[in-house]
Structure formats: C-alpha cells, structure tokens
Amino acid sequence: MSPENRPRPGASPAPSPARALRVGAAKADITPADLTGLHPMPGDFRAVHDPIFVRVLHLDDGDTEAALISLDLIEAGDITPLRERIERELGIPADHVVVTATHTHNAPRIADVSPGALAHAGGPESRAYTESVYDRVVDALGRARAAARPARFGAGTGRADVNVNREQYVDGRWVIGQDPDGPSEKSVEVLKFEDLDGVPIALVVNYAVHSTVVFGTSEISGDLAGAACRHIEDVLQDGRGGEVVALWTPGALGDQAPRIDLGVPFGVAPDERQKARAYAAMEAQGLLVGAEAVxxxxxxxxxxxxxxxxxxxxxxxxxxxxxxxVMETMRQETVDTVPLRLSLLRIGDVALAGVSGEVVTELYRRLRARSPLTRTLLVSIANDRIGYLPDEARFDRPVHSVNGCPIQRGHVESAVVDGVLDLIAACGPDGGAR
Structure with a gap:
C-alpha cells in the first residue's frame, strides 16, 4: 500500500469514489489608473510598460469547491479579508481559497502586513488599491465559477534554465549576486485543465524565480512571469472556446534570481538603452519558461x-x-510570534502546498522528499508574505534569506515541512479537509 493510501487516525475507512471535475477560469486587468504612492520600494512608479492582471481558477468536484488566485503583484499581505469575502459572496469556503502573487517587483503590494512580518507596509493609496483589487478578484472568480464546465486534468514537468542561485560569497561577505553552483530548482511544473472536447481552459505553471528582470525601471510590468503567461495564453488560444488562462505560481524562489536583469544598481536611473535591453531580456526569459510550459x-x-x-x-x-x-523602509512590529500560514489544494495525487513566505530551494526539496504524493508543488507567498523562509542549515550564514527571515532558528523548517505534511494527511483521498 502506498504511503498516501495508508489509513491515518481519523481517516475514513475507505476513500469515496472519484468525482466528475468542473473547472472555470477568468482574468481581469488590475493595472492601477493612478500610480501615486503605490511603489512598495523607495521611489515612485512613473509609467505603465505592460498591464498587470489577476488570474483565477475555480475547481469543483461536486462535493468540494476550491479556488486558486494569482496576482501580478510583488506580494499580498494577510489576505484573510479577501478570502472571507469570497466565502460570504460566493460560498467558497475561505480555507479552500489560495491567493498568491507572481512577485513582480514592478507592481504594487496589497493587504496589511501581519504582526511580526518583514514587509513594506503601504499607505492610504495602497489601501484604496487593495480594495479595488479585491473587487476585481471577486468579480473574476464569480465569472470563472459561472463558466465552469466538465473538465479533465493532467500534470507534467519540464525544465527551464533561466534562474540561478543569488546568494553569492564575494570578497569575504555574502551578497545578492549569482552563484551558478548554488542549489537551483529548474523544474517547470504544469497543471493542465481542458474541457471534454479538448479545448484548453487553464494552465497552472509553477517555477522558482524572482520576477526582477526589469526591477529599477520604475514602470508597471508583469515582468518575467507576465511575459510567460502572455506567451502561453497566446499560443493556446485556438479559437474553439473561451479565453485560456495561465496562472503563474512562484515556487521556491527565496534564493533564486533571473539569469539576466537590468544590471543597474538599485536607486540609479537606467537610460533608455539599458531599459530596452532589460525588457528584451524579460520577454526572452519569459518566452523560455512559457514555451516549455506549452x-x-x-x-x-x-x-x-x-x-x-x-x-x-x-x-x-x-x-x-x-x-x-534589511531595507530602511521595511518595518517589523515588535511581537512575540508571527503567523506562518500554510495552505493546501489537493487534486487527486497532486498537491499545491502554499507557504506564506519566500521559501528557499533546499527547504522545498526536503518537503518534496518527504511528501507521500506523486507531485507536491510549493507555492511561495501564499495567503500572506511574512518574509524569507530558509532551511535550517542556512542559518549558519548571514545570507539575505536569513537576514530577512522573521522566524527564529529551529522553527522554520519543521513548521513548513511538518505543517504541510499534516495538511496533506488531513486533505486525504476522501476529499476535503477533516
């Protein structure tokens, strides 16, 4: 008997039969009309290079409803109010909703910073923008739910070499750079949803990289993740049905940078030639991941x-x-504990394991090695973003992911790995969480 089918305390004695799957997807433009006060880093956004979106996926097997929401934003803080609103207005249980951000650094952040978390809090403009994003998310999810139709599901894995470990030891100190010999997860994980006539509905793509190719241009952009999603949606839109939606989910990106970026020190304004090269690199690297996903x-x-x-x-x-x-604009509330939020969406023997921080490669590999499921995809920045989440051994080095971690040594790895494994057991083969 495989590990995932072994009886567990509290589990049903026999799994219920598989159920017919219904799937819907939608997207909406969330590009802010007024850019004032929305840059989460020092400085201001001055223009829009390419629009940013929310993309949503609605899943229903007849007994369990769930939703995955991907936002072209740097991060979403404590997203509990949105999940609770979805439950009130659409009836989808709040703990069945997973919200993540693509982590493009050329986009705003939304939602409040959890007590104890390390993040850039927004001002009144950010709060107003947050409410407008919530409205568009609820509308898009309502449309996806209304458009849901009988569907088929499958999963596959590819590879793209556009990420590189960014924690580099140079001249006696650790910096954010490029270490080609450091751990780096190259897998492009793909979840495919199509209707019973073979018309594609949605793709979920999971890849580990910071979308920071054009960071520093001070222009709104979906960056690498947005470029990948545009390519996927363009190629798979075959004219036979509705809109194909590509949802980007960030993998273990806490220590991963794109191979090519703007190449200008933060705070130094790039010239037009530098910007043009950066946007070309954004499209090229997005194309590589998007084409592999297709x-x-x-x-x-x-x-x-x-x-x-x-x-x-x-x-x-x-x-x-x-x-x-950490950056001088980052504030951390003085409290005793910080909430690490874990979430799970399980589709048969595939799990999307959400963690509310930027998980590093080695921590994800430990989780994947211990998971009883065929595929366990890690989704960073899920339902909150409290900071970086390094593996235990990394605390021996003053690297960026340790400096920016809000949790004491000895607690991160066990909380993430054991917590997700507990959720996998709870969301067992008989359906929703017990």
Whole structure:
C-alpha cells in the first residue's frame, strides 16, 4: 500500500469514489489608473510598460469547491479579508481559497502586513488599491465559477534554465549576486485543465524565480512571469472556446534570481538603452519558461475527468526573529510570534502546498522528499508574505534569506515541512479537509 493510501487516525475507512471535475477560469486587468504612492520600494512608479492582471481558477468536484488566485503583484499581505469575502459572496469556503502573487517587483503590494512580518507596509493609496483589487478578484472568480464546465486534468514537468542561485560569497561577505553552483530548482511544473472536447481552459505553471528582470525601471510590468503567461495564453488560444488562462505560481524562489536583469544598481536611473535591453531580456526569459510550459502541456495526454479535491489551511505561531541588514523602509512590529500560514489544494495525487513566505530551494526539496504524493508543488507567498523562509542549515550564514527571515532558528523548517505534511494527511483521498 502506498504511503498516501495508508489509513491515518481519523481517516475514513475507505476513500469515496472519484468525482466528475468542473473547472472555470477568468482574468481581469488590475493595472492601477493612478500610480501615486503605490511603489512598495523607495521611489515612485512613473509609467505603465505592460498591464498587470489577476488570474483565477475555480475547481469543483461536486462535493468540494476550491479556488486558486494569482496576482501580478510583488506580494499580498494577510489576505484573510479577501478570502472571507469570497466565502460570504460566493460560498467558497475561505480555507479552500489560495491567493498568491507572481512577485513582480514592478507592481504594487496589497493587504496589511501581519504582526511580526518583514514587509513594506503601504499607505492610504495602497489601501484604496487593495480594495479595488479585491473587487476585481471577486468579480473574476464569480465569472470563472459561472463558466465552469466538465473538465479533465493532467500534470507534467519540464525544465527551464533561466534562474540561478543569488546568494553569492564575494570578497569575504555574502551578497545578492549569482552563484551558478548554488542549489537551483529548474523544474517547470504544469497543471493542465481542458474541457471534454479538448479545448484548453487553464494552465497552472509553477517555477522558482524572482520576477526582477526589469526591477529599477520604475514602470508597471508583469515582468518575467507576465511575459510567460502572455506567451502561453497566446499560443493556446485556438479559437474553439473561451479565453485560456495561465496562472503563474512562484515556487521556491527565496534564493533564486533571473539569469539576466537590468544590471543597474538599485536607486540609479537606467537610460533608455539599458531599459530596452532589460525588457528584451524579460520577454526572452519569459518566452523560455512559457514555451516549455506549452510543450509540457501538449505532451501531457494522461488526463482524468474524475478526481477528488481536498483543501485546507492552518496557521503556525512561530517565535519572532528581528530582521537584520534589511531595507530602511521595511518595518517589523515588535511581537512575540508571527503567523506562518500554510495552505493546501489537493487534486487527486497532486498537491499545491502554499507557504506564506519566500521559501528557499533546499527547504522545498526536503518537503518534496518527504511528501507521500506523486507531485507536491510549493507555492511561495501564499495567503500572506511574512518574509524569507530558509532551511535550517542556512542559518549558519548571514545570507539575505536569513537576514530577512522573521522566524527564529529551529522553527522554520519543521513548521513548513511538518505543517504541510499534516495538511496533506488531513486533505486525504476522501476529499476535503477533516
């Protein structure tokens, strides 16, 4: 008997039969009309280079409803108010909703900073923008739910080498640079959803990289993730059905940078030639990931129309560690504990494991090695963004992911790995969380 099918305390004695899957997807433009006060870093946005979107996926197996929401934003803080609004207005349980951000640094942030978290808090303009984004998310999810139709699901894995470990030891100190020999997860994970006539509905793409190719241009952009999604949606839109939606989910990106970026020190205004090169690099690297996702999707033919869904969430109170050598605009509230939010969407033997921080490569690899499921995809910045989340061994070095971690040593790895494994067990083969 495989690990995932072994009886667990509290589990049903026999799993219920797989159910017919219904899927809907939609997207909406969330480009701010007024850019004033919306840059989460020092400085201001001065223009819009390319629009940013929210993309949503609605899943229903007849007993369990769940939703995945991907925002072209640098981050979303405590997103509990949005999830609770979705439950009130649409009836989808709040703990069945996972919200993540693509982590493009050329976009605003939304929602409040959790007590103890290390993040850039927004002002009144950010709060107003947050409410407008919430409205568009709820509208898009309502449209996706209304458009849901019988569907098939499959998963596949590809590879793209556009990320590189960014924690580099230079001249006796650790810096954010490029270490080609450092750990780096190159997998492009793809979840494919199509209707019973073979018309694509949505792709979920999971990849580990900071979308920071054009960071420093002071222009709104979906960056690398946005370029990848545009390519996928353009190629898979074949005219036979509605809009294809590509949802980007950030993997273990806490220590991963794009291979090519603007190349100008932060705070130094680039000239037009430098900006043009950066946007060309953005499109090229996005194309590489997007094209690989399309290839994987087209090669994924073992699709199932009957799967069981499971969903659940939990919060772990972790002892706070103060940030060190972080940006001067970053503030951390003085409290004893910070909430680490964990979430899970399970589609048959595939799990999307959400963690409310920027997880590093080695921590994800430990989780994946211990997971009993066929595929366990890690989604960073899910339902909150409290800071970086390094593995235990990394605390021996004063690297950026440790300096920017708000949780004390000895608590991060166990909270993430054991917490997700507990959720996998709770969201077992008989459906929703028990």
């Amino acid at each position: 290839r994987v999707a087209r090669a994924t033919r073992d699709l199932r129309g009957a799967v069981r869904l499971g969903a659940g969430q939990r919060a772990v109170a972790c002892p706070v560690k103060a940030g060190r050598d």
